[in-house]
Amino acid sequence: MTRLDILTTNDRPGEYPASYYAASTPALDPMPPAEGDIRADVCIIGGGFTGLSAALHMAQAGLRVVVLEAQRVGFGASGRNGGQVNTGQRQDQDVLEEMVGRERARALWDLACEAVDLTKSYAARYAPNAGFAPGVIHADHRVRYVAESHAYVRKLNGDYGYDSIRTLDRDELRAFCASDAYYGGSIDMNAGHLHPLAYALGLARAARDAGAVLHERSRVLRVREGDPAVVETGAARVTADHVLWATNGYMGLAEPRVADKVMPINNFIVATEPLGDLADDLLPGNHAVADSKFVINYFRLSQDKRMLFGGGESYSYRFPDDIAAKAGKPMREIFPQLADARIDYAWGGTLGITMNRMPHFARLAPNIYSATGYSGQGVAIATLAGKLVAEMVAGQAGRFDLMAEVPTQRFPGGAALRTPLLVAAMLWFSLRDRL
Template sequence: MARLDILTANDRPGEYPGSYYAATATALEPFDEALGEIACDVAVIGGGFTGLSAALHLAEAGMDVVVLEAHRVGFGASGRNGGQVHPGQRVDQDGLEEMVGPDMARRLWDIAVESVDLTIDYARRYAPEAAYVPGLIHADHRQRFVAHSHAYAEKLNRDYGYDRIRPLARDEIRAKVGSGAYFGGVEDMGGGHLHPLNYALGLARAAREAGARIFERSRVGWVSESEPVRLGTAKAKVSARYLLWATNGYLGDLDRRIASKVMPINNFMIATEPLGALADELIPENQAVADSKFVINYFRLSEDRRMLFGGGESYGYRFPADIAAKARGPMLEIFPQLAQAKIDYAWGGTLGITVNRMPHFERISGNILTAGGYSGHGVALATLGGKLAAEAMLGQAGRFDLMASVPTLRFPGGPAMRTPLLVLAMLWFSLRDKL
């Protein structure tokens, strides 16, 4: 049986999905398709946050950079996600201290804080239309989780000097989130939310203006690991001193070493009609919200006062026929007030996860690097990930190597067993969320 083509299974080649983001983006004229023989210092496969950030940093440093995007810049998870900018790594500091020790955990925390600061700076400088808004709430859907959330906020204040986060009691969270579903949580004013596709397009404009050459509708079909590295699309052959894999969940089968550690999974979002005054009852202070379920619900308001809601699990790589129903059910569990609200947009996307939910950074060979596997935490970390890859290619590899030293294990059974194992895991965690 032929393997699923992750780049075309759910999308039309060269087109953005029918998302709220695509409908409201400040559009860029399409970039040219790659043609003929192309030589460069660095080739980047993937035009999302990682690839565009790397291209921007390298071009600013005087490197000749070529970005090869199979569809359109920001086409993948970078242009479809919840737009939430999270401080910290995907694994919390308690987990990191156990995984890598307190000293390295502190260095990983500092990198994560820098990733948020960099993202906010870039959004304001290169993509004001992304409309960054500060404020992020972690909402506990079980009473037994609240004590840990509060203790963790206190730990970040005490041990990491992070004073932007504070505990929320039950009455406080219900004043900030108009739902009876949550028992407490934390408010983090160091994080926030933005329009992710506008942010990606802003990075693309900045990279182009810095001198990077960006090609769209230029799907890479083969890579030859040599010096220089060689790679090809349907109509071009590229040679480069360095190569960066920046594909995240859309790698497919091009490199099985990366595929063994980064697994694609789907997530789904909906956008309601504009809600007017009701929006202020649901999230009166306009923060982004993510809850404590393993199959996480995340939501925020758009600039035009729609509810943008992500949720619902999927057990295969093809999107369900009715995406709106997939995400609408979890939304109504939290906000029954939206029972009569019309769903104007519904879309899916594919992200990359790892076994331990930490990003996968690796030097595949002397001149080939990869960064991805952000596990749903990629808006900020992918932005900095591109910068760290650029630093490594410019001869300052320390911080890239620090991220690469965090162990990311292979999925048991390799790529062939990932899907059935995902089904079992998601069924279990979905059941646990309901108990």
């Protein structure tokens, strides 16, 4: 059986997907592939949020930085996601307290808050066209979940001194989100949403302006460990003192030690036609929403008042033939008001998830690192990851190690068996969502 190439199975080489994001922001001029022998202080594999943030931080510190991107910068999940900038880690703080203890859980919370602040400041400075808007709503799709959601808000208010989040009863939530599908939840006004591809391109431009060298269409074939390490593409050989894997769901099996712990899955988004006044009726505060389903629905308005709705699950590496139907169905279930709305764009993307839904940071060798597995909450945390790697390269490893010390389990059977096990799990959870 021919193994599917995750970089090209659903996409054309060197082209952004036909998404609303790609259609609504000008791309940077193509950057030349890497060629010949290249010397660098740091070689970064992957041109998404993690790699671009790391490149920016390290170039600003005066290091010689080379970024190798197999497709285009911002091509992967960084340029296709729901655009939500969420506070906190992917797991709630009560789960983290049990996982790593209260002291480390608090430190992880502080890092996550810094990640949001960093993302907002970078968006304002480097990508004002990304249009950051405040507010993310958590919406409970079952009555029985509301008490737990409200208790968690009180925990954040009390134990963590976080007062940007408050509870919503059903009527209050209905005032922010004109759907009868939800029974309560919370709203976090320190969180928000933005145009992710515009943000990624802003980071790329800033990194390049700071002196980083970015190469597109430069797929890494192998990394030879050593001091220095050697990173090889089909046409180039980069010798570097430090190497960062920043590939998330698009790593495939290129680095088996990471592939055993990070699994690629697909998700899908549709963008409607501009909705005009109806948009303000549906989401009057222009806040983003993510619901309580395991197979999550997430949605927000674009700057030109389209509904951007993400949902639907996929158990294959291949995208479905009709993405508009896949993600359009839950959209119309949540918003019957959109029954006749035209869908102008529909696209899919691949993200990396871990067993415990926490990012996977690792030292693979003394001078080779990996930051990946953001499990659907990577806009802010991936931006911070680049800063943490830059700190480590500068000799301050404590904050990177704090993330790396969060236990990340290997998928049972490793990379070979992770997909059939995921299919079984997703089928069970999608059934649970319907009960």
